[in-house]
Amino acid sequence: MKSVRISLVLALILALAFVSAPKADNHQSQSLTIVWAEWDPANYLQELSKDFTAETGIAVDVIQIPWPNFQDKVFTAFVGKSDLYDIVIGDSQWLGRNSQGKNYINLTDWINENIDVASIYGPAMTAFAEYPKGSGTYWALPAEVDAAGYVYRKDLFEDPNEMKAFQAKYGYALAPPKTYDQLRDIAEFFTRPDQDLYGIATWYSKEYDGITMGFQQVMWSFGGAYGDPENYKVDGYINTEDAAKALEFYTDLLKFSPPDAPNYYWAETLNAYNSGKVAMAMNYFAFFPAVINPEVNKISHDKSGFFIAPAGPKGHYISIGGQGMSISSYSKNKDLAKQYMKWFMQKPVQEKWAMLGGFTPHKEVLQSDTFKTATPFNEAFAASFPYLRDFWAVPEYAELLETCQTNWSQAISGIKSAKEALNAIARKHEEIFEDAGYYDE
Amino acid sequence: MRDRKRFGHYLILAFVAVAVIIYITPIYWILATSLKGFADITTKLPKFVFKVSLENYQKLMPSEGVPDVTHIFLVEVLVGLLLFGFFTLFKGKLPRAVSLRNLGLIWNGIFVLTCLYSFLTLSPLQTRLQTDARFNFPLLIICTVIAYLLMAPFKKTNGITSQTVKKQRLVFVLPSVFGTIAICVALANGGSKYFYQLLNSIIIGGGSTILAVGLGTLAAYAFSRFDIAGKDDLLFFILSTRMLPPVVVVIPIYLMYSALGLRDTHFGLILLYTTFNVSFAVWLMKGFIDEIPKEYEDAALVDGYSRFQTFLKVILPQSVTGIAATAVFCLITAWNEFAFALVLTEVGGRAVTAPPSITSATGSSGMDWGKIAAGTFVFLLPVAVFTFLMRSHLLRGVTFGAVKK
Amino acid sequence: MASLLAAFINNMQTTPPFPRVKTQTSRGMSDYQLKMAFIMPTMILLILMNIFPLLWSLYLSFHRYKASMPTPPKFIGVRNYSRLLADPEIWGYFQTTAYFVLLAVAAQFFIGFGLALLLNRDFRYKGFVTTMLLLPMMLSPVVVGLFWRFILSSDNAGLLNYFLSPFLKSPIGWTTNPKVAMLAVVIVDTWMWSPFMMLIALAGLSAVPKSLYEAADVDRASAWFKFRWITLPLVSPLLLIALLFRTMDAFKMFDIVYVLTREGGPGTATETVSMNLYKLAFRNYNTGKACAMAYILLIIIVALSNIYVKYLNRVKGEA
Known part of the structure; x- marks a missing residue:
């Protein structure tokens, strides 16, 4: 009796297993997995890719990794030789590491044969695709061009009472700042903790590249530099008086920021601005769709203006953002990936990409008037181009970045003085370069 | 002397109550925040009175809507847990006809039927989540059948001793657990x-x-x-x-x-x-x-x-x-x-x-x-x-x- | 009734083993075969998944090796170790960790023991109340830790600062001020783990025979005397076990600092050894160096647990 029951059940299980088995296979249609960071442009890319699926029948899935983990997760996948991701849309700094580490495939020949390089905005090609710089070797195609910029509360800046009071206090008219000194004045002016209003929100976070991307543009504009790209000397470039002054200036801005500002990364900065806490906020332009989205920003979505990062006493430099599209060398769909990238670079697709809200690398589209007026921030974005600069893109960049993040985070929280922090970075960076054999010859 | 002792006892109990409140507050705050709308979360000061909204839970659901089968499973799990509570409260006070065994059998039968139904309606996956991210209902049904068999020995005895009653309540608990898993499967297959x-x-x-x-x-x-x-x-x-x-x-x-x-x-x-x-x-x-x-x-x-x-x-x-x-x-x-x-x-x-x-x-x-x-x-x-x-x-x-x- | 059966080490001598029976070959497996068949799968699993990886990482710790680069490991002797030990920053992370362990374990000990003393009496719903208090201990530190970031925020709707606001002029930067950031981590860890101390202390307290107190009452002993000479000696072996567990666990602190203070911020104020080790291994891919550091951490934990076990034995000998 008992054995009958058991055998019945076994038969049932077997039958079910057979019924279920063929189902696993009918999804074998071709598909492509793209990995990018978690932000609106990735949503736009998913939207754009629907056209590709309609044309070719190849399904495209854009996986979004949250920014704080973006680098770590992609690299653990690479070092673990995971074939999950076919196309990687990675930061410009990754080029050196992923080309030397053989994680990206070399696209030079393919690009020269299939893509009209002249149609792509030149600096973007250099920043997001070429490594070593100037060698003509390509590892990627630019996907998203980006720059750091500012959003401000138009309603506050254009309030007659505020303008009068500002004029009286500082002796010049209240307007989007052109220099860091003006930025500081305005930030100070709007800092009113009793009204829960602060002057500025900018990046100070220790996560991924937070404080580095926020601070480096200030450092460059004040006259500091990461080092000499020719001989990789760091001592005497990053730990100068100018750089120290810049770091002190950046630390000083905390006084005009909300209390939690030392933790601010892109998300927190957006939250602070969208909840009406700050008068100005620094962020990458590609995050600004959230600022003009009435769903997310209920307070100032229609009262926001945008300006480019101000100039410093010794120059005008802005942190570059944006990513290039590369093919993972562990991918099993390299040809599909190439097909996708070729499709992506066509002008009509790029036009649609720009219309959806992507920052196209296509020269003509980028410089067209339709692009500049597509969103309220595109004009300020386009104006930022001449001033863009990047972090190191060498294979050791992650260690260099980690050192900067730690020491600058220590400096703004008062654990180290500006000078100590910069000296520590200089020492550590030279140690990293030495270990990697840059000084050998 | 006696009064003082009693007062001390109540004082200590008050301290215990405070401690429980302190320890539970963060968990309560998670629940409260999850039930708030966006505007109630970003206020300057924490808001204790707010309009309950389920929008945050909806964000966890598949973007293309919740599969029907989920609701059926949900009702079943809730009924199962209710029956469990019912029999725990009224053990020994019920007429023989409403025995655990009968109810349990009926309810289990319904559960297995639902599994079969969901297998028939949902197995051609309506949306794809990711290349390898798929689950089959058959797997679930196999699990259910195994669980059902495991419970067979409990179902045979009539609830006489309290020990067997305790075991018999598994008749409701196990399918509830499997029902919860079934809900997860349905929602994951739906694209969540x-x-x-x-x-x-x-x-x-x-x-x-x-x-x-x-x-x-x-x-x-x-x-x-x-x-x-x-x-x-x-x-x-x-x-x-x-x-x-x-x-x-x-x-x-x-x-x-x-x-x-x-x-x-x-x-x-x-x-x-x-x-x-x-x-x-x-x-x-x-x-x-x-x-x-x-x-x-x-x-x-x-x-x-x-x-x-x-x-x-x-x-x-x-x-x-x-x-x-x-x-x-x-x-x-x-x-x-x-x-x-x-x-x-x-x-x-x-x-x-x-x-x-x-x-x-x-x-x-x-x-x-x-x-x-x-x-x-x-x-x-x-x-x-x-x-x-x-x-x-x-x-x-x-x-x-x-x-x- | 809590019987402190064997603090840990003597757990094994509770039942005498069977005499060896060798005459059962006719009925299935012999005892020896059965024993082997029962133990071997576990041992093989542990050796494959624990011992072998540890040996491999010991090997790598003597090499220069970056897992992210195609170059094979290169033997460099003890250079990884000497460089780590000579690095003041590394010692800084050890100090931070030690500071955390000290603060957190002390706070958990006193709060947990205090709670246990409060709960050590009969009242209605005692089981329910105790379980409510124990809840934090069972939750995932990383998931709850993330939400604590929201509770501890000094910007929007920070719950703790709100409750403290009558006593403060300005909100405390729990996760932004390097001077209090460690305190924030300790608060979260204590919230999670003081119930653990409480649970064990409660077991110890309920095991103390009531007759001892009654005898002391006859002698009109003071409350302090009863606590010092009856309660404490009888509970201390169990408390030591709890301390051992917590110290070793606190030493590994990674989850909470990873999410709560964003990878050990602000600056390096809460960067524990485990946090730094994670960065060394999975951000910089200094695999060789990371393995060396892992071994240093391992040795410290092993040494620590040995000291505890010895102390435990001494206490048990006296009792």
């Missing part, structure tokens, strides 16, 4: 990433628990009943593997798994969590088996059973409670594990579990604390339930069986 990850946590946690408890029980029996050379050292070695910091072990494991292609696979994580739980299971189970009088076995041996049969027929039935407690602890450990899952799974991958996903989901336009709170709360709920069910074994569980009650 969150429930896909939750399901991964269930599969990996469940798989590693079964393996760890199985292996642990065998080893524990051997350690408890046989003479083993260097027994103390071996036991200590087993314990010490559990003491290693995860960050230390994860480096070589990462390299090893990368070389073997085990990263981001269910099998790889199950194997790893089994390793970490097996030492715990050995220790805990040894404690439980030590408590079973040796005379029972001697009697069975005299009756002509082999040692292995004795193990099956005497030891295992006697240690059901211990096995259940050990299993729950292993399950919770695997469920909560973070460091290994962080390094050994991919975002959007096949085997990514809930903890690394919940902690990194910020939202694409700023921190979405409401969504984080909703995800956290759903994740914490089963652990809270198990904590209450297991409360008499907690002490033993957290001290590797070193302290018994």
Whole structure:
């Protein structure tokens, strides 16, 4: 009796297993997995890719990794030789590491044969695709061009009472700042903790590249530099008086920021601005769709203006953002990936990409008037181009970045003085370069 | 004197009440935040009175709508839990016709029918989540049938003694658990990433628990009943593997798994969590088996059973409670594990579990604390339930069986 | 009734083993075979998944090796170790960790023991109340830790600062001020783990025979005397076990600092050894160096647990 029951059940299980088995296979249609960071442009890319699926029948899935983990997760996948991701849309700094580490495939020949390089905005090609710089070797195609910029509360800046009071206090008219000194004045002016209003929100976070991307543009504009790209000397470039002054200036801005500002990364900065806490906020332009989205920003979505990062006493430099599209060398769909990238670079697709809200690398589209007026921030974005600069893109960049993040985070929280922090970075960076054999010859 | 003593007693109880409030507040705050709308979360001061909104929970659901079958399962789980509560409250006071057995049978039949129905309606997956991210209903039904069979012995007896009544209530509890899993399957198949990850946590946690408890029980029996050379050292070695910091072990494991292609696979994580739980299971189970009088076995041996049969027929039935407690602890450990899952799974991958996903989901336009709170709360709920069910074994569980009650 | 059966080490001698029986080959497996079949799977699993990886990482710790680069490991002797030990920053992380362990374990000990003393009496719903208090301990530190970031925030709706606001001029920067950031981590860890101390202490307290107190009452002993000479000596072995567990666990602290203070911020104020080790291994991919550091951490934990076990034995000998 008992054995009958058991055998019945076994038969049932077997039958079910057979019924279920063929189902696993009918999804074998071709598909492509793209990995990018978690932000609106990735949503736009998913939207754009629907056209590709309609044309070719190849399904495209854009996986979004949250920014704080973006680098770590992609690299653990690479070092673990995971074939999950076919196309990687990675930061410009990754080029050196992923080309030397053989994680990206070399696209030079393919690009020269299939893509009209002249149609792509030149600096973007250099920043997001070429490594070593100037060698003509390509590892990627630019996907998203980006720059750091500012959003401000138009309603506050254009309030007659505020303008009068500002004029009286500082002796010049209240307007989007052109220099860091003006930025500081305005930030100070709007800092009113009793009204829960602060002057500025900018990046100070220790996560991924937070404080580095926020601070480096200030450092460059004040006259500091990461080092000499020719001989990789760091001592005497990053730990100068100018750089120290810049770091002190950046630390000083905390006084005009909300209390939690030392933790601010892109998300927190957006939250602070969208909840009406700050008068100005620094962020990458590609995050600004959230600022003009009435769903997310209920307070100032229609009262926001945008300006480019101000100039410093010794120059005008802005942190570059944006990513290039590369093919993972562990991918099993390299040809599909190439097909996708070729499709992506066509002008009509790029036009649609720009219309959806992507920052196209296509020269003509980028410089067209339709692009500049597509969103309220595109004009300020386009104006930022001449001033863009990047972090190191060498294979050791992650260690260099980690050192900067730690020491600058220590400096703004008062654990180290500006000078100590910069000296520590200089020492550590030279140690990293030495270990990697840059000084050998 | 007496009054003073009584006053002191109440004073202490007041202190206890304050302590409970302090300890529960963060959990309450997770629940409250998850039920708030966006505007109520970003206020300057915390808001205690707010309009309850389910929008955060909706964000966890598939974007293309919740499959119908989910609701059916949900109703079943709720009815099951209600019946469970009903029989707990009114045990022994009900007419014979409304016995556990009859109701349980009817309700179980309905459950299996629902599974079949969902298999027929949902098995051609309506949306694809990711290339490898699919689950089959047949798997679930197989599990259900097995569970149903496991319950057969309980269903045969009539609820007379309180002990059997307690066991019989499993008739409702087990399908409720499977119903909950079925809801996760339906939602994951519908395209919800969150429930896909939750399901991964269930599969990996469940798989590693079964393996760890199985292996642990065998080893524990051997350690408890046989003479083993260097027994103390071996036991200590087993314990010490559990003491290693995860960050230390994860480096070589990462390299090893990368070389073997085990990263981001269910099998790889199950194997790893089994390793970490097996030492715990050995220790805990040894404690439980030590408590079973040796005379029972001697009697069975005299009756002509082999040692292995004795193990099956005497030891295992006697240690059901211990096995259940050990299993729950292993399950919770695997469920909560973070460091290994962080390094050994991919975002959007096949085997990514809930903890690394919940902690990194910020939202694409700023921190979405409401969504984080909703995800956290759903994740914490089963652990809270198990904590209450297991409360008499907690002490033993957290001290590797070193302290018994 | 809580019987403190064997603090840990003597757990094994509870039942005498069977005499060796060798005459059962006719009925299935012999005892020896059975024993092996029962133990071996566990041992093989542990060796494969624990011992072998540890040996491999020991090997790598003597090499220069970056897992992210295609170059094979290169033997460099003890250079990884000497460089780590000579690095003041590394010692800083050890100090941070030690500071955390000290603060957290002390806080958990006193709060947990205090709670246990409060709960050590009969009242209605005692089981329910105790379980409510124990709940935090069972939850996932990383998931709850993330939400604590929200509770501890000094910007929007920070719950703790709100409750403290009557006593403060300005909100405390729990996760932004390097001077209090460690306190924030300790608060979260204590919230999670003081119930653990409480649970064990409660077991110890309920095991103290009531007759001892009654005898002391006859002698009109003071409350302090009863506590010092009756309660404490009888409970201390169990408390030591709890301390051992917590110290070793606190030493591994990774989850909470990873999410709560964003990888050990602000600056390096809460960067524990485990946190730094994670960065060394999975951000910089200094695999060789990371393995060396893992071994240093391992040795410290092993040494620590040995000291405890010895102390435990001494206490038990006296009792």
